Amino acid sequence: MKIALLGGTGNLGVGLAVRFAMLGHDVIVGSRKLEKAEKKAEEYNEILSKMESKAKVIGLKNEDAARKSEISFFTIPWNHAFSTAEQLKDVLADKIVVSPLVPMEKKNGFFIYNPIPEGSAAEKLAGILKNSRVVSAFHNIPADKFADLDAKFDWDVAVCSDDEDAKKIVIDLINQIDGLRALDAGPLATSRMVESITPLLITISIKNKMKDLGVKFV
Amino acid sequence: MKIALLGGTGNLGVGLAVRFAMLGHDVIVGSRKLEKAEKKAEEYNEILSKMESKAKVIGLKNEDAARKSEISFFTIPWNHAFSTAEQLKDVLADKIVVSPLVPMEKKNGFFIYNPIPEGSAAEKLAGILKNSRVVSAFHNIPADKFADLDAKFDWDVAVCSDDEDAKKIVIDLINQIDGLRALDAGPLATSRMVESITPLLITISIKNKMKDLGVKFV
Numbered sequence: 001m002k003i004a005l006l007g008g009t010g011n012l013g014v015g016l017a018v019r020f021a022m023l024g025h026d027v028i029v030g031s032r033k034l035e036k037a038e039k040k041a042e043e044y045n046e047i048l049s050k051m052e053s054k055a056k057v058i059g060l061k062n063e064d065a066a067r068k069s070e071i072s073f074f075t076i077p078w079n080h081a082f083s084t085a086e087q088l089k090d091v092l093a094d095k096i097v098v099s100p101l102v103p104m105e106k107k108n109g110f111f112i113y114n115p116i117p118e119g120s121a122a123e124k125l126a127g128i129l130k131n132s133r134v135v136s137a138f139h140n141i142p143a144d145k146f147a148d149l150d151a152k153f154d155w156d157v158a159v160c161s162d163d164e165d166a167k168k169i170v171i172d173l174i175n176q177i178d179g180l181r182a183l184d185a186g187p188l189a190t191s192r193m194v195e196s197i198t199p200l201l202i203t204i205s206i207k208n209k210m211k212d213l214g215v216k217f218v
Numbered sequence: 219m220k221i222a223l224l225g226g227t228g229n230l231g232v233g234l235a236v237r238f239a240m241l242g243h244d245v246i247v248g249s250r251k252l253e254k255a256e257k258k259a260e261e262y263n264e265i266l267s268k269m270e271s272k273a274k275v276i277g278l279k280n281e282d283a284a285r286k287s288e289i290s291f292f293t294i295p296w297n298h299a300f301s302t303a304e305q306l307k308d309v310l311a312d313k314i315v316v317s318p319l320v321p322m323e324k325k326n327g328f329f330i331y332n333p334i335p336e337g338s339a340a341e342k343l344a345g346i347l348k349n350s351r352v353v354s355a356f357h358n359i360p361a362d363k364f365a366d367l368d369a370k371f372d373w374d375v376a377v378c379s380d381d382e383d384a385k386k387i388v389i390d391l392i393n394q395i396d397g398l399r400a401l402d403a404g405p406l407a408t409s410r411m412v413e414s415i416t417p418l419l420i421t422i423s424i425k426n427k428m429k430d431l432g433v434k435f436v
Binding site: 110112113115154155158186194201203204218 | 328426
């Protein structure tokens, strides 16, 4: 598939870009600035060639990355994501958009979920991208460990959407990644519960001196 | 320890009562009516004797059960728990109270967390029981499977409290149960995130045709 990682310059970005590229997908890294996107793509291509993969990632401005792709991941800090969505709503019409956004804040040394009036970041995003097929997923993946391509993990990914077909496509895509199991977590209204697991994971990590916690439903 | 299971007549009740009794704790099942509590205690004692345990559970009215115990579990449906707390607040003063309460509702065939103004059921309970040591735990345990004393499981229990000593006591108590690992999940303000995992677990169970899902932080 043609996959864009918008603002895909963080740790979730590298983990997704390299893995999807190695699975044979066409990966485009997006950024506000073309130069930044191209620089990131170059970095990812170096990793790919070190891993003896012939796959190539390309870098484009967010708008061009979104236009050329079937699925766009919003790998953008949650508080910047909504203005980016406003700018891209036309080019993202009818396309699948994945929201891994988690609104959270640090408070007295621990992390709490920051409820927003729309219920969840995914619902707010869907309210802006009215003509897109918004799927909520990838919130609870510890980005640092996911960025390590040699890391072994066994995590679940809860996937929510009001668009059943789009949800199925994203579930199939996630299940291609070794160590991830995608689970149907219902409609977008469930997303607030999935998103709120992330600050909990961080708090539990800190309090119990654990690292890189993901979640497993067993 | 002396443990009361207030309203401990549901599935979480039997799972806790028999397991704690077999571990050597003094377990009292509480109910609004003495007869109901005694009947439940009799049932649990039959299970205990079938398991070749000499332990005995006793049944008392909620108020007496709470008075005689060091730790009281609110194994009561969440929407009835707060009126019970009002009635018991004097007798529960200075004691440890465990809240496994989860405010949730079914909506269009799936379950959602029902946010309450106080932030979480545990914080609301703590607001009523101002002089008790409220600890939030045991939300994400699938009660049916937990009621099966032969069942094998491997679940995490996230434990929240503003009283660090009380939290430690509850964590140690939970860790005595085979198949459960208690984790410090921070202050009571974290409880909303732990509570909201329960409706998500039920929705994931339904959507993916899975059963008795608990959670593991890995």
